[in-house]
Amino acid sequence: MPSKHLKLETYINKYIELWDFYGVIQVIQKGEVLFENAYGYASIEFGIKNDMDSRFSIASLSKQFTAFAIMLLYDKKMLDIDKPANLYLPSDMQIDESITIHHLLSHTSGLYNFTNFEDDFFAGYNRMDYSRIDFFQKYINKKPTKPEGTEFDYNNSNYNLLAWIIENVSGETYGDFLRNHIFFPLHMLNSDVDDGSKTIKNRSSNYVKDFDATIKSPYFNEKFSIGAGAIVVNCEDMYKWFMCLRDRKLLSEKVFIRFFSVNQNNYCYGLEHHHVYGTNRYSHGGDHLGISTFMQSFFEEDICIIILSNNEAINQYRLGNAISDILHHVEVAAPTKYQEVPLNKSQLEKYCGTYLKDKIEVESINGKLYFTRFAGNLHIEIYPVGEGEFVRRYYDQLNPYSIIEEENGYLSFFGYVKETL
Numbered sequence: 001m002p003s004k005h006l007k008l009e010t011y012i013n014k015y016i017e018l019w020d021f022y023g024v025i026q027v028i029q030k031g032e033v034l035f036e037n038a039y040g041y042a043s044i045e046f047g048i049k050n051d052m053d054s055r056f057s058i059a060s061l062s063k064q065f066t067a068f069a070i071m072l073l074y075d076k077k078m079l080d081i082d083k084p085a086n087l088y089l090p091s092d093m094q095i096d097e098s099i100t101i102h103h104l105l106s107h108t109s110g111l112y113n114f115t116n117f118e119d120d121f122f123a124g125y126n127r128m129d130y131s132r133i134d135f136f137q138k139y140i141n142k143k144p145t146k147p148e149g150t151e152f153d154y155n156n157s158n159y160n161l162l163a164w165i166i167e168n169v170s171g172e173t174y175g176d177f178l179r180n181h182i183f184f185p186l187h188m189l190n191s192d193v194d195d196g197s198k199t200i201k202n203r204s205s206n207y208v209k210d211f212d213a214t215i216k217s218p219y220f221n222e223k224f225s226i227g228a229g230a231i232v233v234n235c236e237d238m239y240k241w242f243m244c245l246r247d248r249k250l251l252s253e254k255v256f257i258r259f260f261s262v263n264q265n266n267y268c269y270g271l272e273h274h275h276v277y278g279t280n281r282y283s284h285g286g287d288h289l290g291i292s293t294f295m296q297s298f299f300e301e302d303i304c305i306i307i308l309s310n311n312e313a314i315n316q317y318r319l320g321n322a323i324s325d326i327l328h329h330v331e332v333a334a335p336t337k338y339q340e341v342p343l344n345k346s347q348l349e350k351y352c353g354t355y356l357k358d359k360i361e362v363e364s365i366n367g368k369l370y371f372t373r374f375a376g377n378l379h380i381e382i383y384p385v386g387e388g389e390f391v392r393r394y395y396d397q398l399n400p401y402s403i404i405e406e407e408n409g410y411l412s413f414f415g416y417v418k419e420t421l
Contacts, residue, residue, distance in 0.1 A: 007326045008035040015319055015335040019396050020214075022207060023292070023309030024052060026235045027323060030302045034327075036235070040311065042204035044214065055190055055203045055234045056308040057222075058293045059286030062231035065178055065241075066162050067105055067270030068251075068259065072181055075255045078169050081105065088165045093136050096144050101165065103148045104158040105270070106263040112142035113155045117359050117414065130196070130223035132164070152265035156228035159270075163227025174226055186244050188237040194230045196222040203232055204310040206290025209394045211370075211379050214311070217290030218374055229288060235306050242297050242304040245282070277328040285317055294320040303327060315396040338385040338400070348384075351403050355416040362403070362413065371401070 002010070008027060012035060022040025026033070038050040073079045079088050081101040086094050088101065095111065103109040119139070140157045163174045170177050175193035183191045192200055206217035222230045233241075243249075248256045260282070262273045271282045279300050286293035292309040294316035305323050307316045325332045348369050354361050358375040362382075369390065370379040381393035382401065389400035403413045411418045 004029075004327060005034055008323060011322060011326060011332060011335070012037075012319075015314070015322070018335055018337055019313040020311070020394065021309065021313050022050060022204070022311040023056065023307065023314075024050060024054060024235050025319075025323075026052070026239070026304075026306045027327070028239060028304045029327065035323075041207075042202075042310070044205075044207065050204055050310070053190070053202055053234055053236070054308075055192075055200060055232050056293065056310055057194060057203075057206060057230070057232050057288070057291050058238075058308065059225075059229045059288040059291045061284055061286040061293045061295060062225075062229045063159050063227075064270030064284055065182060065231055066159050066166070066174075066227045067268075068182060069166050069174075069177055070101065070105060070162055071251055071255050071259050071269065073166065073169055074258075075251050079165070081258075085161060085165065088169050089161065090164065090168050092133060093141075093161075093164060095141070095161065096148070099144070099148045101162070104162050106267055107152050107154050107158055108149050108264055109155070109158050110144040110146040110148045110150065110153070111140065111155055111157050112145055113153060113157065114139040115156055117356055117416070127219055127221060130221055135160075135224060136164075152263075152267060154267075156225075159228035160224075160226055166227075178231075182250070183237075185250060186237075186240050188233070188240050190234040191237045192232050194222045194225075194232050200232050202234070207311045208290050208378065209312075209380065210377075211381065212394070218378060220289055229286070233308075235308065238295060238306050238308070239304055242295075242306075245297060246299045246302065277324075277330075281324070283320075285320075287312075292316045296320055296324055298324075312395055315398050318396060318398055338391045338397075341384045341386060343384050351388075351390075351411065351413075353411070353418040355411075355413040355418050357419075360413055360416055 012025060016039060024038045026036040036052060038052055038054065040050055042048045042050045042054050074081050083100060084097050085099050085101050085104055086097055099109045166177050167174055178193060207214050208217050259269050262268055266272050266274055271284050274281050279298055281296055281298055283296040290311055292312050292314055294307045296305040305320055307320055322332045345367060349364050352362050352364050361372040363370045363372050369382050371382050372379055382390040383393055385391055385400055388403045391397040391400045403411055406412055
């Protein structure tokens with residue numbers, strides 16, 4: 001019977017054959033490295049390949065560090081997570097008085113969610129010079145869309161506000177607080193907070209596809225990610241973080257119990273919880289421009305799975321779940337790609353048009369279909385896999401996009417109806 005090492009190597013190698021993956025994968029159980037490897041380029045421009053010491057932006061994997069920092073302050077009785085957040089926010093950044101820190105941590109604040117297609121935050125405002133108060137006033141200081149505590153809504157605003165609470169209560173910048181109270185005590189010396197300007201040694205650049213070419217990821221000012229993203233780490237440090245949570249370091253047992261408590265939608269504080277394989281799994285992913293990350297922790301079994309990527313070729317959730325299936329003796333089907341359903345030119349052009357100006361457009365170019373983003377500056381090839389269903393050519397997409405014909409005959413994409421001439 002093949003060993004876990006061999007099963008992991010066989011599956012991962014077959015998966016990587018399908019996708020042009022840049023990044024690292026590491027699987028450790030009880031201190032034994034079952035699999036680790038680095039792929040692709042840290043810098044195409046300088047011909048530098050990724051290695052196991054490469055440092056990656058981790059996007060929303062950062063949220064667990066923000067949540068942990070809040071719990072450190074809670075443990076020191078410098079704040080109460082069940083009290084209104086306004087008590088700990090600056091006077092010029094007040095939100096609805098009924099929203100507690102707990103609501104922010106658990107994504108149940110009901111605050112307006114600005115990460116949508118309509119707002120001009122992405123590829124617009126987020127490329128501007130950063131002003132904390134202006135950012136707060138334009139995108140966060142809005143009337144809540146639902147009562148606090150009633151509904152889970154994953155919202156970066158919650159974690160932006162938590163970062164500002166950390167700064168206001170501690171008197172340290174968010175980056176300094178994490179370094180002084182988490183990174184340094186855990187000897188995570190390859191971890192940092194990207195402020196959009198600093199140089200970070202061994203950091204891998206982020207890449208995406210435009211047509212069939214690999215290009216630099218569109219610019220995003222990381223200052224806008226404070227609390228919700230922007231942390232840069234390597235595999236070694238993420239494993240040190242795993243050991244901190246496994247061994248319950250830095251926090252009291254009572255506060256750790258609260259940190260790991262499950263709220264709505266299987267969400268704890270900066271981590272998701274699921275009971276699978278007869279045990280507990282804590283996990284989180286990160287998705288952003290040129291970033292695909294995922295970490296799964298099985299503390300009772302001492303299993304840590306880390307996937308860090310500086311391009312978007314893989315579906316890190318599919319790959320990570322396949323790895324955990326293999327470790328738990330679940331049969332895993334060989335990785336495959338969606339089969340293309342041939343359509344002629346007129347059939348393809350039926351789907352072309354503007355669904356949301358400068359944000360959601362579909363074009364036919366040289367017989368290929370493209371989902372065009374950022375005012376026509378990024379062209380993502382999509383191909384048909386069924387009636388009105390499409391997937392991206394160079395990315396492992398879990399669920400196809402649907403372009404739906406409504407009852408009135410008009411087409412809609414992401415819920416937006418195609419504009420007519």
